[in-house]
Amino acid sequence: MPTQSIPTKKPISINNDPWEAYNDVEQYGDLTLSNIEFTTTNLCNMRCSHCAVGYTLQTKDPESLPMDLIYRRLDEIPTLKTISITGGEPMFSKKSIKHVVKPLLKYAYHRGIYVQMNSNLTLPQDRYLDIAEYIDVMHISHNWGTIDEFTSVGFGAMEKQPPLKAKLKLYEQMIDNASTLSDQGMFVSAETMLNQSTLPHLEKIHNEVVHDMKCRRHEIHPMYPADFASSLNVLPLKEMKRAIHYLLDIRDPETWMLFGTLPIYPCINDPQDQALLNRLRETENVTMRNDPDGRNRLNVNMFTGNVIVTDFGDENGTISNIKTDRLTDVFEQWLASPLAQALNCHCSKFNCLGPNVLVKNMYYPNTDFREKEREMHLMYNMD
Numbered sequence: 001m002p003t004q005s006i007p008t009k010k011p012i013s014i015n016n017d018p019w020e021a022y023n024d025v026e027q028y029g030d031l032t033l034s035n036i037e038f039t040t041t042n043l044c045n046m047r048c049s050h051c052a053v054g055y056t057l058q059t060k061d062p063e064s065l066p067m068d069l070i071y072r073r074l075d076e077i078p079t080l081k082t083i084s085i086t087g088g089e090p091m092f093s094k095k096s097i098k099h100v101v102k103p104l105l106k107y108a109y110h111r112g113i114y115v116q117m118n119s120n121l122t123l124p125q126d127r128y129l130d131i132a133e134y135i136d137v138m139h140i141s142h143n144w145g146t147i148d149e150f151t152s153v154g155f156g157a158m159e160k161q162p163p164l165k166a167k168l169k170l171y172e173q174m175i176d177n178a179s180t181l182s183d184q185g186m187f188v189s190a191e192t193m194l195n196q197s198t199l200p201h202l203e204k205i206h207n208e209v210v211h212d213m214k215c216r217r218h219e220i221h222p223m224y225p226a227d228f229a230s231s232l233n234v235l236p237l238k239e240m241k242r243a244i245h246y247l248l249d250i251r252d253p254e255t256w257m258l259f260g261t262l263p264i265y266p267c268i269n270d271p272q273d274q275a276l277l278n279r280l281r282e283t284e285n286v287t288m289r290n291d292p293d294g295r296n297r298l299n300v301n302m303f304t305g306n307v308i309v310t311d312f313g314d315e316n317g318t319i320s321n322i323k324t325d326r327l328t329d330v331f332e333q334w335l336a337s338p339l340a341q342a343l344n345c346h347c348s349k350f351n352c353l354g355p356n357v358l359v360k361n362m363y364y365p366n367t368d369f370r371e372k373e374r375e376m377h378l379m380y381n382m383d
Contacts, residue, residue, distance in 0.1 A: 007112025012136055012187050012216075014256050014287060018082045018114040021295035022351045031344065031353075033331040034081040035297035036074065038104060040064075041088035041096045042303075045170070046120055048141075049156035061093060064302045065322075067103050073300075073322045074107065083108050084297070086118040091127045100302055105134035121177045121188075122170040128177060132186055139219075140178065142190040142209055145201025147171055153197065178213035189258075191219040194243050196233040202243065203250045210252045217256040220247060222263060224358040237263060237363055241276055248283055260289040263363040266350040267372035290353040294340060298327060309334055345373035349380045 010016045017023075024032035041061055074080060083104065090101055108115045116137040121128070128138070144150040151167040182188045190209040192198055198205060209218045223234055235243065244259065251257055259280060264273050280288055293299075294309040301308075306318040307330050319337075320330040334340055345354035354369045376382065 006110055009112055009114060009136070012114070014285060017258070017287065017289065018136075019084075019116065019289065019292055021290045021292050021297075021353055023081075024079070024296050025346065025348075025351075025353070028079070031295050031335060032079050033077055033296060033298065033328055034079045035084065035292055036077070036080065036082075036327065037084040037086055037297055037299040038070075039087060039299060039301045039303075040085055040090050040100045040104070041093050043092045043096070044087060044089040044120075045092055045122060046089070046154050046158070049153045061096060062303045064096075064100050065305055067100070069305075069322065070104070070300075070302070071107060073327050074111075076326045077328055080111070080113055082114045082116065084116045084118065089120055089123070090117055091119055091123050091131075097127070097131075102131065102134075105131055109134050121174045121181075123173070123177075125173075125177050125180060128181055128186075129184075132181065132184065135186060138181060138186055138188045140174070140188065140190050140215075141193070142205060142213070143193050143195075143198050144171070145198055145204060149197065149201075175208070175212055178215060182214035182216065187217070188213065188215045189217040189219055190215045191221055193221055193223040194235055194240055195223040196235065199235065199239070199243055202247055206247065206251060210255050215255070217258055218251075219258045219260060220244070221260045224261070224362060234362070241272065244276060245279070248279060248286070253285060255285065257286050258289055259286070261291045261356065261359060262288060263355065263359045265354065265369075265372075266347060266352055267345075267369070267376050268364075268367075290351075291356045291359075293356055294334060295344070295353055298331060298334070300327070341370075343369065345369045347373060347376045347380075348382050349376070 012018070019035060021031065024030075024034050043059070043061055085101060085104060091097060105115060114136045115134060116139050117131075117135055118139045119128075121138070121140045144154070147168065150171045151164060155161055155167060178188050178190070190213060192202070192205050192209070206218060209215045222240055241264070244262070247257070264277055266274070266277060280286055299308045300306075300322055305322040307320045307322060307325075307327070308318055319334055335344065339357065343354060343357060343360065346352070354373070355364065360367070360369065
């Protein structure tokens with residue numbers, strides 16, 4: 001564990017999003033490993049139908065790897081800026097909190113690393129208050145247009161269903177936890193996926209995120225058919241663009257809105273696309289984030305040591321293991337792989353790093369983005 005004085009961190013703000021992969025391009029001139037996401041548990045008190053990791057959820061966690069190994073691998077990353085903690089539900093298992101989550105949080109705190117926790121926020125409030133001082137972003141998925149949606153979709157993949165009353169209590173607890181933690185100064189960020197289920201309820205969801213949950217940021221991400229969510233209905237590109245315009249029309253102008261993994265790019269020669277991109281760039285309190293997976297982030301499984309490039313799990317599977325390999329070496333090997341080489345384009349004029357493999361396969365299967373990169377560089381005289 002580091003013993004030097006604790007570095008100070010700038011607060012998270014619209015001008016300081018440490019998870020933005022383009023920060024590393026500006027600082028180091030290239031894609032750089034600066035974010036590690038840890039899967040700390042396979043347990044969860046819910047079974048959401050849209051959960052991208054639903055197939056990995058279990059009823060009992062195996063023993064996790066020794067924390068000394070985890071610390072050593074993190075120490076080997078001089079450019080590490082952010083850690084993301086995910087699951088499962090990271091706050092579900094008290095054993096995991098004590099032996100895995102808290103040690104990770106304290107490591108990050110002493111090294112001055114930003115931490116995001118991905119939680120459903122439905123658990124007893126004292127669990128979250130206990131770790132509040134170590135959390136920079138509490139990230140929650142909020143896709144519930146109605147309470148019925150929460151009680152059905154939120155437990156849609158669970159064989160033995162909890163009583164309705166218990167489900168309703170979790171919903172109320174989620175809203176109350178978000179509001180209380182926000183009031184106490186925690187940066188709570190709610191993510192909503194654009195899909196057929198959320199589309200009719202976007203204004204209601206946004207108002208709940210802003211006014212009831214008091215979140216500092218509302219994230220919007222299109223839903224892609226990955227893993228557990230592969231059977232759910234995604235939005236056609238035309239409908240997705242209309243939904244984004246609608247959100248920009250009805251949004252609370254004082255709340256930061258972050259749009260991530262949008263399938264809309266400067267190199268696609270479509271006037272409507274360019275008009276939407278310009279609106280997103282010019283609207284106050286709105287940002288677009290380049291997808292971090294494979295650009296500055298790797299995911300590590302705390303039980304097996306397996307490393308994946310998160311969104312590419314279906315395409316590329318496990319690419320290495322921390323028991324044998326340094327994460328910086330794994331990242332360099334990934335960047336040199338044919339899949340990464342085919343995807344990792346870069347246009348400095350627009351701070352754009354192109355699509356991930358899910359976006360490309362779904363919306364642009366026949367588009368060569370490296371060729372698009374060459375065209376854009378010629379057009380705008382980019383180096």
